[in-house]
Amino acid sequence: MFVDRPVGIDLGTTNSEIALCHPSERRIHLYTDRFGRKTMPSAVAWDPKTQSLLVGHAARARRTRARTQGDAIVESIKRKMGQTVKTMVGPKALLPEEISAAILTELCARFREYLAADAEPEVEMRVTRATVTVPAYFDAPQVEATRRAAEASGLEVLSILQEPTAAAIHATWKHRLGDGTFLVYDLGGGTFDVSVVRCIGGEYQVLAIDGDNYLGGDDLDRRFAEHLRADLVKRGYTLDLDVRQSPDDAVRWSKLVHLAQEIKESLSTRDVVHVSKQDMFDDQGGESVAYEAEIGRAHYDAVVASLIDTTLVCCERALEKSQKMAGVGIAEIDHVLLVGGSTRVPRVVQRVTEALAAKSKNGKPLQDEVDTCVALGAAIHAAQLGGLRIGDVDKKTMVSFVSPLVGQGKHLRLGVRVEQAPEGTQGLAVREGEGTLAEAAVAIGQQVRLDVPLGEQEENPAVLALVGKDGGTLVELNFKLYRGDARPRASALSRPSVIAKDIALEVVRAGRRERRVLLAHGTGLPAKVKREFFTMDQSGRVVLRLLQDRLPIKTLVIEVPGDTKVGTRVDLELACDESMRMHARAEVAGQELWALVEAPSAARYEKVEAILALLDEAEQAGRALWGAYGQIYQRESERLITSIRELIAIDPDKCDALCQKLRLLVDEFRGGEQEEMTPPMHRFEQVLNSLRRIVYRATGSLVGMDRAAWEERIGRIVAEAERAYEASDGPSWRRIFNETQALVETAYQEELSSVRHDDPSYLARRFATVFAWTSRLELELEDFQPSAAEEVRPVQVAEKERLTAWLREKCAKPLAALDGNGDAAQTRRTLEQVASELERIQAALERIPSIGLVTDRGTR
Structure with missing residues (x-):
């Protein structure tokens, strides 16, 4: 059996x-x-x-x-x-x-x-x-x-x-929790995930996700290993490592990482650990390396603090998404769950408690079985999906119980499906000893329900018998029924995951290829979308090219008659299931096509030359952008470029992931490698829409033009842009884009100067802008990654802490003190003072990566 x-x-x-x-x-x-x-x-x-x-x-x-x-x-x-x-x-x-x-x-x-x-x-x-x-x-x-x-x-x-959903399932099962909303903080060895998961009546919904596939306990180990390497260099060892090029350096680095891991684990239970390692390896000069020191938990925390703070930024983003989608912010979270072995690090528990759990309904995080709760939750869900199979190979028998074998009442409603049985099987019976508890006629593949009397013992042995036409027993299989409380289980996963990247279709607009998003990032799964498009030529075929972000993932080609009219409707249906498997169906002129869509693998940045070329391209893109548009790009790209340079020699995998993020950022602002027209069309449309909003808010003349003149001006901009785009006239296209951007900034400044600064609607808009700016700077400070170089890190960390305190004292506190009912003039002065402070903090934050660098411009 x-x-x-x-x-x-x-x-x-x-x-x-x-x-x-x-x-x-x-x-x-x-x-x-x-x-x-x-x-x-x-x-x-x-x-x-x-x-x-x-x-x-x-x-x-x-x-x-x-x-x-x-x-x-x-x-x-x-x-x-x-x-x-x-x-x-x-x-x-x-x-x-x-x-x-x-x-x-x-x-x-x-x-x-x-x-x-x-x-x-x-x-x-x-x-x-x-x-x-x-x-x-x-x-x-x-x-x-x-x-x-x-x-x-x-x-x-x-x-x-x-994984976070599995952890929530286990917490609900173990603690017998009812309905609730969880924030699952999962810091494992190599990845970090945060999910906001809601459970209502056994149904689990993922409201929002965020995370970093290249941030985990391994990165804490590598960060502290770099600290150890720098300390050894100060002691006179030659350790200028390059793990990408030298196998010997890779081994040296591996041993330092292993030592860092041992220190991390020891400090999880002790405040101070004494390290004494002799003959760890030979340095690059052939000298045997030894390391002896006392390391305190506070010192370790200071080295890895910025990585831990980065996880909290991901949590903030996830909560922002869940707030927009379902009105669930941190105050609505019932339980913060800590998952993953790296949550044993005391600094992690401290920061999660301060930043998240203390603001939730339950002041402390749930933290038990952090290494195994994901597997435990998956086992609970697997049992719900797959039930229990028993069988006998020799007698070619297999039977599945599709309902729980545990209950509290006098009877247990038992679901049974016979999947394989000896020839002549007509029915089944549940027996105890010589008596029959329940029986039913059955056929192969058929599911039946049996009301079985449940004994008073915790375990009640029973026999499942398959019987033939004459009532004789063909097979007997032993099993047990249990008396007890069936714990909460996941009855459904209506929104078990969300789409991580946009799924789009390449279309032609104004003679140029563009993307039209079909399933946007963050869409809950399973999902299905239907869209109508139209043919634009009589080539005899219709080409539908699907993209994930900017990468092609599937091209559907449908043959149609050559005389098919231009403008014939094309119906496209795209479905994506819980496991992110995609299917597409297209129909045009009576022709239909189905296809399985396979997502692409990201390009690899394995060679140093390719990474350096990307950094050059990113910096060149920044020089071509200006104004508010350029400032946004500079903030994002500078942070990525700095991290890539720090990791290029010691962590190729994470360096590769950051390069892919930088590639997407460059594509988003400047256009992809294959695009001739930069900036891309979608960026021009964003700037143009900003201009339209400012114009339509205006109640009178703006920049010397009334509403009618503005509409005529915007119409000319659109016409000139379309002509330049269709003709692939790059210089004209960039000129029109820059003129439009300049108009936006000029119109905004004039709008600002003409508004009555004590107008309640202006003050409300100004407060929202300043508050959002403050929140963004808080996130950027938390997200900032100090240099891995031991000589530079303390200075950058100190500056980051100074700016954080400055932001809290001069910006966050004054804003929190505004209650909306105070004197309008005083409110305006407070908002302007805060905005002035924010400008200085923003500039100081952007200078952190260059602290201590020299300049080639003298004072003479």
């Missing part, structure tokens, strides 16, 4: 876990090895002796070996999921999903052994079905790669579940 209960798996960046919800629903079996360890390292290495892969602790044990030995360890492969780049594991070049499949195969094999140890000798414990979790911020390629990895390991994937 076999038993098949679906499992929940957390395929983590650093560690992975697997769990199974017991049919009694009183406990969850979590894999634990003979040493009591509940997690398995997500590590893979090559063993030259056996010519095979090592997975888990056996692989991680080789962490300190030189890469030149051919047995390099591969870790944090989750960060590369969805990419087509291959990683060498010994002689094998493997995709990230193939390495992940090896981890899952080993994890499932160990769990089978774990379950078999407690099972009856004649019972085979199967692990064949699973709910697998992914970070909330994974996009479509990453989700699909995770699914393929699970399937390659031999699993049937029941669902892909976002």
Whole structure:
């Protein structure tokens, strides 16, 4: 006989876990090895002796070996999921999903052994079905790669579940919580996710997500490892490392990271740790490196503080989204959940408590089983989806229980489906001893409901019998019914995830190709959209090119008669399910086409030359932009450029992720690499719409023109812009854009000067603008990443803290004191004083990355 209960798996960046919800629903079996360890390292290495892969602790044990030995360890492969780049594991070049499949195969094999140890000798414990979790911020390629990895390991994937949702499911189950709204703060080894999740009547809805696929405990370790490296350099060692180019440097860096990890873990339970390491490795000059020091928790916190503050910025963005969507801000959050091993860092708990939990309905965060709660929640959901299968291979029998086997009443409503049965099976019966508790006629694949009397014991053994036409027993399968309280479970996931990137269609407008967004970033899944378009030529084919952001993901080509009229309607339907799998259907002139849409893998920035070229392009783009438009770009690009330069030699993967963000920023403001006309059309339309809003707000003459003159002027701008765009006249296009931008700024200044400054409507608008400016600067200060260089970091951190205090004292407090009912003149003076302070703080913030740099302009 076999038993098949679906499992929940957390395929983590650093560690992975697997769990199974017991049919009694009183406990969850979590894999634990003979040493009591509940997690398995997500590590893979090559063993030259056996010519095979090592997975888990056996692989991680080789962490300190030189890469030149051919047995390099591969870790944090989750960060590369969805990419087509291959990683060498010994002689094998493997995709990230193939390495992940090896981890899952080993994890499932160990769990089978774990379950078999407690099972009856004649019972085979199967692990064949699973709910697998992914970070909330994974996009479509990453989700699909995770699914393929699970399937390659031999699993049937029941669902892909976002990690924060799984954590919320477990918290609801464990603490027997009713309806509520959770903010799930998930800081794992390699990724950070935050989700706002609402539970109503067992239905879970993801209201908002945010996060960073390249921020986690690994980054805390790398940050402190860089601090250790700089300290060793001060002590006279030669350690100018370049892990991208030198395998020996990569090994040195790996050992420093490992030491930083040990220090982090020790400081989670102690205020001070004494470090004494001898002969760690040889430096670049051949001298053996030793390190001895006492490190306090406060010192560690100061080094990693900015990374932790960055996670809070993500939380603020998620709360802003949930506020707009569902009116859920921090005050409406019932519970803040801490998830992930990195939430053991005391500084993390302190900052989350101060910034989030203290402002929620429950003043303290929930923090239990942070390493395993995602797998535990996935196991609960898997049990809900997959029930329990039992069967007998020899007798070709398999039966599924599709309802819980636990209840409190006199009877239990039992759902049973016979999936495979011996020939001649006509019915089934539930028996206890010699008596029959319930019976029903049944057919293969048919589900029946049985009212079964429930015994008074906690466990009530029973037999499920399949009977033939004459009433004789063909097969008997043992199982148990349980008396107890069925805990809360996820009855539905109506909005389990949201789209991470815009899905658009390339269209032709004014003779130029443009994007029309079909499913916008943040759209809840599952989602379906229908749009109408029209043919523009008689080429005999209709081409529909779908894009994810700016990358093509699918081209649908429909053959139509050559005499099809120009302007014939084209119907496009795009559907995206909970796992971000997309299907498209198009119809035109009676022709129809269906297609599966596969999202693209992002371009890789592996070579230093490509990264430097991107930085040059970003800086050139900034020089071509001016005014408020240029200021926005400069703020965003400067932060990314600074971080890329800090990481280029020590963290290639995270550097690659930041390069992709910078690429999108440049494309957004200046246009993509393939676009001839810059800035792009959508930016021109944004500036033009700003001008229209200012003009239509005006009650009289503005810049010497009345409403009619303005409408004529705007009409000329649109006509000139369309002519330049259609003719691909770059110089004329940029001139028109710059003139329009100048008109916006001039009109705005005149509008500002002509408004009565004690007008309540003006004061309300001014307050909203100044308040938003203050909030944005608060986020930018929290998001600012100080230099990794130990010599520069203290100065930048000190300046950041000074500006934060300045902002709080001179801006946030005066704004909070305005109640809207005070003297108008005093309110106006306060707002102008705050705005003046904000300008100075903004300028000082933009100068932080260049603190201490020299200039080539003297004072003579």
